[in-house]
Amino acid sequence: MKKRRVVILGSTGSIGTSALKVARDIPERMEVVALAAGTSTTALAEQAKEFGVSQVCIYDETRADALASALPDARIYTGEAGLCTLAQLPEADMVLISIVGTAGLKPALAAIEAGKDLAIASKEILVMAGQIVMEKARKAGVKVLPVDSEHNAIFQCLNGNHGGPEAVSRLILTASGGPFRTWAAEDLETVTLEQALKHPTWSMGRKITIDSATLFNKGLEMIEARWLFDVPMDKVDVIVHPQSIVHSMVEYRDGTVLAQMSSSDMCFPIQYAVTWPERVPNSLKQLNFAEIGQLLFEAPRTDVFPALNLARRAGADNSTMAAVYNAANEVAVDAFIQGKLSFTGIWKLVEKVMDAHEAVDPKGELEPILEADAWARKHATLLLEK
Numbered sequence: 192m193k194k195r196r197v198v199i200l201g202s203t204g205s206i207g208t209s210a211l212k213v214a215r216d217i218p219e220r221m222e223v224v225a226l227a228a229g230t231s232t233t234a235l236a237e238q239a240k241e242f243g244v245s246q247v248c249i250y251d252e253t254r255a256d257a258l259a260s261a262l263p264d265a266r267i268y269t270g271e272a273g274l275c276t277l278a279q280l281p282e283a284d285m286v287l288i289s290i291v292g293t294a295g296l297k298p299a300l301a302a303i304e305a306g307k308d309l310a311i312a313s314k315e316i317l318v319m320a321g322q323i324v325m326e327k328a329r330k331a332g333v334k335v336l337p338v339d340s341e342h343n344a345i346f347q348c349l350n351g352n353h354g355g356p357e358a359v360s361r362l363i364l365t366a367s368g369g370p371f372r373t374w375a376a377e378d379l380e381t382v383t384l385e386q387a388l389k390h391p392t393w394s395m396g397r398k399i400t401i402d403s404a405t406l407f408n409k410g411l412e413m414i415e416a417r418w419l420f421d422v423p424m425d426k427v428d429v430i431v432h433p434q435s436i437v438h439s440m441v442e443y444r445d446g447t448v449l450a451q452m453s454s455s456d457m458c459f460p461i462q463y464a465v466t467w468p469e470r471v472p473n474s475l476k477q478l479n480f481a482e483i484g485q486l487l488f489e490a491p492r493t494d495v496f497p498a499l500n501l502a503r504r505a506g507a508d509n510s511t512m513a514a515v516y517n518a519a520n521e522v523a524v525d526a527f528i529q530g531k532l533s534f535t536g537i538w539k540l541v542e543k544v545m546d547a548h549e550a551v552d553p554k555g556e557l558e559p560i561l562e563a564d565a566w567a568r569k570h571a572t573l574l575l576e577k
Contacts, residue, residue: 193220194219194220194221194222195220195221195222195284195285195465195466196222196224196282196283196284196285197210197214197221197222197223197224197283197284197285197286197287197310197465198223198224198225198226198227198277198278198280198283198285198286198287198302198307199211199223199225199226199227199287199289200227200248200274200277200278200286200287200288200289200290200295200298201227201228201229201287201288201289201290201291201295201312201313202226202227202228202235202238202289203228203229203231203234203235203238204228204289204290204291204396205395205396205399205457206287206289206312206338206457206461207226207228207287207289209456209457209458209461210287210289210461211223211238211241211242212458213458213461213462213465213473214242216458216462216473216474216475217462217465217466217471217473220465220466220471221465221466223242223244224244224246224280224282224283225244225246225247225248225277225280225283226238226239226242226244226247226248227247227248227249227250227268227273227274227277227290228247228248228249228250229249229250229251229290229294230249230250230251230254232249232254232257232258232261233261235247235249235258236258236261236262239262239265240262244265245264245265245266246265246266246268246277246280247262247265247266247267247268248267248268248269248270248273248274248276248277249267249268249269249273250269250270250271250273250274250294251269252269252270255267255269271294271297271298274290274294274295274297274298274301275297275298275301277298278298278299278301278302278305278307279301279302279304279305279307283307284307284308285307285308285309285310285465286298286299286302286307286308286309286310287310287312287338287461287464288302288309288310288311288312288313288316289312289313289338290313291313291396291398291399292313292315292398292521293315293319293517293518293521293564295311295313295315295316296315296316296319296320296557299311299313299316299324300323300324300327300557302333303324303327303328303331303333304327304331306331306332306333307333308333308334308335308336309328309333309334309335309336310336310337310338310461310464310465311335311336311337311338311339312338312339314339314408314411314412314414314415314517315411315517317414317415317418317419318411318414318415318506318513318514318516318517319513319514319517319560319564320514320553320557320560321414321415321417321418321419321513322418322509322553322555323553323555323556323557323560324418325418325419325421326555334467335419336464336467337415337419337460337464338457338460338461338464339412339415339460340438340439340455340457340459340460341364341365341412341416341438341439342412342415342416342419342439343438343451343459343460343463343464344365344437344438344439344440344450344451344460345362345364345416345419345420345439345440345441345451346419346420346463347451347463348439348440348441348449348450348451349420349441350468352441352443354443354444356420356421356422357444358443358444359420359422359426359441359442359443359444360426360442360443360444361426361427361428361441361442362416362420362422362426362427362428362439362440362441362442363428363429363430363439363440363441363442363448364409364412364413364416364427364428364429364430364439365429365430365431365432365435365437365438365439365440366403366406366409366429366430366431366432366491367390367391367392367403367431367432367433367435368391368406368431368432368433368489368491369390369391369403369404369405369406370386370387370389370390370391370404371386371404372431372433376494376495379495379534379535380533380534380535381534382404382533382534382535384527384528384530387400387401387404387527387534388400388401390403390404391433392433392434392435392455397528398521398524401524401527401528401537402520402524404534405496405498405534405537405538406491406496406498406499407498407502407520407524407537407538407541409429409491409498409499409502410498410499410501410502410503410505410516411502411516411517411520413427413429413499413502413503413506414502414505414506414513414516417506424503424506424507429491429499430488430489430490430491431488431489431490431491432486432487432488433487434483434486434487435455436452436453436454436455436478436483436486437450437451437452437486438451438452438453438460439451452478453475453478454475454476454477454478456475456476458473458475459475462475496538497538497542498538498541501516501538501541501542501545502516504545505545508550508552509552509553510550510551510552510553511548511550511551511553511559511560511562511563512545512548512550512563514560514561514563514564514567515544515545515548515550515563515564515566515567516541516545517564518544518563518564518565518567518568518571519540519541519544519545519567519568519570519571520537520541521568522540522567522568522571522572522575523536523537523538523540523541523571524537526540526575531575532575540571540574540575541571543574544567544570544571544574547570548563548566548567548570550563551563
């Protein structure tokens with residue numbers, strides 16, 4: 192049995208804390224060698240002490256002194272450069288990236304360059320630069336293992352597929368539908384922040400919870416799946432499954448559909464990414480089908496929640512449009528949180544920014560993608576000010 196030595200970037204968020212639960216549950220298979228957080232110095236210091244970690248990074252450089260005081264014997268890194276340093280530590284063989292937003296992109300590329308396997312929970316990495324990341328990973332001979340429950344489910348359902356991408360007719364991502372799944376379109380105009388943060392199934396951070404309510408989270412996952420599994424966008428579908436038991440499915444060209452199921456706990460996909468290709472026992476809750484009784488599915492209301500259609504447009508080709516989709520949404524969600532934009536204004540703003548963007552093929556270069564990301568944020572902010 193191989194023990195994975197793991198760097199966790201984003202250790203104080205919901206995915207990071209779940210990853211540490213996995214490390215506690217299967218210590219013989221997972222060892223934490225470095226941790227990074229954005230601003231939470233107290234939580235990061237407590238984690239480092241518990242797991243005996245001597246190398247940590249705080250993204251906010253102004254909090255470095257506070258972290259150093261809490262961890263006098265640790266080596267402290269800061270900012271993007273610090274994340275990249277941890278991603279290339281010689282003693283690590285896997286880097287788990289669970290940083291919200293685009294800050295995980297350069298550390299991901301740094302990890303690949305150093306020959307580390309990637310466990311990715313940050314959708315933005317593959318949404319923005321999916322072709323670049325996957326090509327570099329293939330050339331470096333490293334694995335990109337998905338930690339999102341939906342992509343991990345597809346990854347599991349594709350195990351044993353010897354026919355390549357051609358054997359797959361559809362990847363079917365499941366969506367809980369969020370808290371407003373059954374709401375009338377006109378009622379969405381008055382959605383409050385408090386209502387949007389009440390997810391019916393998962394306990395997550397504010398950004399991803401709001402993205403789940405608008406279905407932008409699922410749109411980002413569609414684009415991510417397109418690159419992760421090397422299929423065109425027209426082979427990526429979404430079905431609403433409010434129970435969040437079936438985490439996603441793969442339909443093969445012979446009509447067979449394979450589904451992956453488990454209780455709603457992010458520890459399941461994290462553990463599989465760490466122990467792959469093996470499966471090991473744990474203390475997680477097992478499914479009881481008699482209690483579940485039945486599974487419910489319904490079509491997404493794309494006329495009411497247009498995020499999926501916008502995602503299909505953004506990910507249709509290898510262009511900068513996907514980066515614009517992601518960046519504009521980040522600005523819009525932040526504006527909604529601050530009370531500067533209505534709930535329905537989120538997708539209206541994203542569509543306006545996409546309409547104004549002249550998409551280009553980045554031709555394998557990161558610079559055009561980062562330029563498009565910066566342009567989208569600036570343009571979205573200007574539209575908000577107007």
